[in-house]
Amino acid sequence: MIGAESLRIALQGVLANRLRSALTMLGILIGVGSVILLVAVGNGSSKAVQKRIESLGTNTLVVFRQGPFGRGGGQRVGTQSRRSQLTPNDVKALQNKDVAPDLKEVAPTVNAQVTAASTTGSTYNPGQFIGTTSNYIGIRNYQIGEGRMFSDDDSRLHAKVAVLGKTVVTNLFGNADPIGQTVKFNRAAFQVIGVLAPKGSNGLQDQDDVVFAPLSAVQDQLEGNTGRVDSIAVQAVDRKQMNAAADEITSVLLSTHKVTQPDFNVLNQGTLLDTSNATGHVFTVLLGAVAAISLLVGGIGVMNIMLVTVTERTREIGIRKAIGARKADILGQFLVEAVLLSLLGGIVGVVAGVAGSEFKVVGVQPAVQPYSVFLAFTVAVVVGLFFGLYPANRAASLRPIEALRYE
Numbered sequence: 001m002i003g004a005e006s007l008r009i010a011l012q013g014v015l016a017n018r019l020r021s022a023l024t025m026l027g028i029l030i031g032v033g034s035v036i037l038l039v040a041v042g043n044g045s046s047k048a049v050q051k052r053i054e055s056l057g058t059n060t061l062v063v064f065r066q067g068p069f070g071r072g073g074g075q076r077v078g079t080q081s082r083r084s085q086l087t088p089n090d091v092k093a094l095q096n097k098d099v100a101p102d103l104k105e106v107a108p109t110v111n112a113q114v115t116a117a118s119t120t121g122s123t124y125n126p127g128q129f130i131g132t133t134s135n136y137i138g139i140r141n142y143q144i145g146e147g148r149m150f151s152d153d154d155s156r157l158h159a160k161v162a163v164l165g166k167t168v169v170t171n172l173f174g175n176a177d178p179i180g181q182t183v184k185f186n187r188a189a190f191q192v193i194g195v196l197a198p199k200g201s202n203g204l205q206d207q208d209d210v211v212f213a214p215l216s217a218v219q220d221q222l223e224g225n226t227g228r229v230d231s232i233a234v235q236a237v238d239r240k241q242m243n244a245a246a247d248e249i250t251s252v253l254l255s256t257h258k259v260t261q262p263d264f265n266v267l268n269q270g271t272l273l274d275t276s277n278a279t280g281h282v283f284t285v286l287l288g289a290v291a292a293i294s295l296l297v298g299g300i301g302v303m304n305i306m307l308v309t310v311t312e313r314t315r316e317i318g319i320r321k322a323i324g325a326r327k328a329d330i331l332g333q334f335l336v337e338a339v340l341l342s343l344l345g346g347i348v349g350v351v352a353g354v355a356g357s358e359f360k361v362v363g364v365q366p367a368v369q370p371y372s373v374f375l376a377f378t379v380a381v382v383v384g385l386f387f388g389l390y391p392a393n394r395a396a397s398l399r400p401i402e403a404l405r406y407e
Contacts (some may be wrong), residue, residue, distance in 0.1 A: 007336055007340075009333050009336075009337075011340070017309075020305060021341060024298075024301050024305045024345070025341055025342075027294070027297060027302070028295070028299075028301075028302070028341070028342050028345025028346055029352060030298065030349070031294040031297070031298040031376075031383075032345065032346050032349025032377060032380050033349040033350075033352040034294050035292055035353070036349070036350065036372050037357055037361075037366060038288060038291040039368075040357040040366035040368045040369065041287060042283050043280075043284055043366070043367045044364045044365050045283065045364045046280025046283070047367055059237070059245075059269070060141075060235055061233075061235075061242065061245055061246055061267060061268050062233055062266075062267040063086060063090075063249060063266050064264065064266075064267065065085060065228075065230065065231070066264055066265060085227075086229050086230070087227060087228055087229065090253055090256050091106055091232055093252050094234065094249060096252075099248070099252055100248040100249070100252055101237075102236055102238075102245040102248055103237070103245055104236060105233075105234070106135075107139055107232070107233045108132065109131065109136065109215070109231050110131040110132070110218055110230050111129065111130055111230050112186075112218055115185070115186060116168065118173060118178075118181065118183050119182055120176075122171065122173070124172050126209060126210060126211045127167075127209035128209065128211070129185065129210075129211045130211070130212050130213070131213050131216075131217070131223065132212060132213075132214075133152070133155055134149055134154070134155065137163075137196070138235070139234070139235040140233060142197070143196065143197040144196060144197065145166070149194055150162075150163065150212070150213070150214050155214040155215060155216050155217075156216070159214060160189060160190045160213075160217045160221065161190060161191050161192075161193045161213065162190040162191070162192055162211055162212065163196060163211070164183075164194075164196065164211055165195075165206075165207070165210040165211065166196065166208040167206055167208040167209040167210075168208075178195060179194070179195070180192065185222065190213060196208065196210070196212075246266050249266050250262060288372065292379070295376070295379055295383055298345070298380075298383065299342075299387040302338055302341055302342060302387045302388060303338075303387035303390060305341070306334060306338050306387075306388050307390075309334070310392075310395040313395075314398065317330055328396070331395070331396035333392075333395075334391060334396070335388050335389065338384050338385070338387065338392065339385050339388060342381055342384025342388075346376070346380035349377075349380065350377055354368055354373070
């Protein structure tokens with residue numbers, strides 16, 4: 001009964017000064033909404049970066065060759081520097097399940113700089129022209145949108161066929177169907193047999209600005225059979241085995257290169273994801289901490305208004321005490337009013353924060369974290385309780401005779 005009475009009086013106090021109460025709740029509203037929205041922005045940003053990294057391939061590692069030591073890698077023997085090389089023998093060694101059981105797929109790549117010309121007279125310089133094997137698109141998480149990917153038989157027969165990314169198709173053929181058409185890459189004619197499904201940008205480059213062709217045909221027609229490859233794409237059997245796969249790659253290539261220190265680089269996508277997640281977590285926490293400051297400011301606003309309220313209602317407090325109200329009754333009355341202001345501000349703040357997360361912020365689509373909603377709302381109530389305690393205690397401690405004499 002005392003609780004219901006305190007709540008009734010608190011509601012009357014809030015409604016008696018509606019503008020002042022609304023401005024007080026606004027501070028809490030902004031604090032709660034800011035925490036939810038900024039945590040959502042941090043989470044959305046982290047997810048966007050993670051998605052871009054994952055678009056490079058599932059469980060992917062890439063082995064790159066290095067240049068001469070002192071200017072990018074390699075190995076120095078005597079007074080001569082030897083540029084490190086990746087070779088078909090390295091690829092064959094990595095495909096050996098006995099020494100590298102955590103490697104699922106291995107694909108060598110050779111990159112060529114080409115100018116493409118279609119039969120209609122259009123020319124274009126693709127961002128990437130990659131000679132590789134048929135399993136490469138699976139390693140790098142590409143999908144075929146139209147036509148087909150070249151097969152192992154195409155590679156074995158040195159077939160001059162190519163699979164184009166959407167950006168290349170648009171620049172060479174516009175809206176025309178490219179399947180079956182012939183494209184000349186540096187005067188070497190290749191038949192288009194497939195078009196990749198769009199992937200978009202990974203933040204660094206357009207992943208649709210690419211051409212894939214059999215490694216054997218690229219070496220025959222464009223690069224020459226130099227006995228080396230530019231990189232080796234590797235897919236681990238599982239995300240949890242990424243580090244084990246990286247260790248196996250290092251061990252195998254140290255053996256095939258007959259060196260004691262790596263003359264190659266292994267890019268581990270798992271490490272990139274872990275680093276990205278850690279950075280994103282720190283960024284999210286920082287944004288949440290900055291937003292939480294506004295909650296503190298809102299709490300100070302609650303204390304300020306409650307002190308004013310206590311001063312204005314001093315005679316009321318004296319009358320209530322004179323007719324038998326206990327200290328606990330007065331304390332509860334003003335404490336409930338402070339918490340009520342924070343509670344109402346918190347509810348509206350949650351609605352505002354969740355609604356705001358539906359819109360992109362600086363190009364990032366926020367992703368609301370459920371814990372941030374619960375945490376922000378709980379902190380808002382606690383803030384009201386904490387900052388309302390002093391004014392409520394001050395009201396409850398007034399002596400009836402002094403309160404009645406107050407004007």
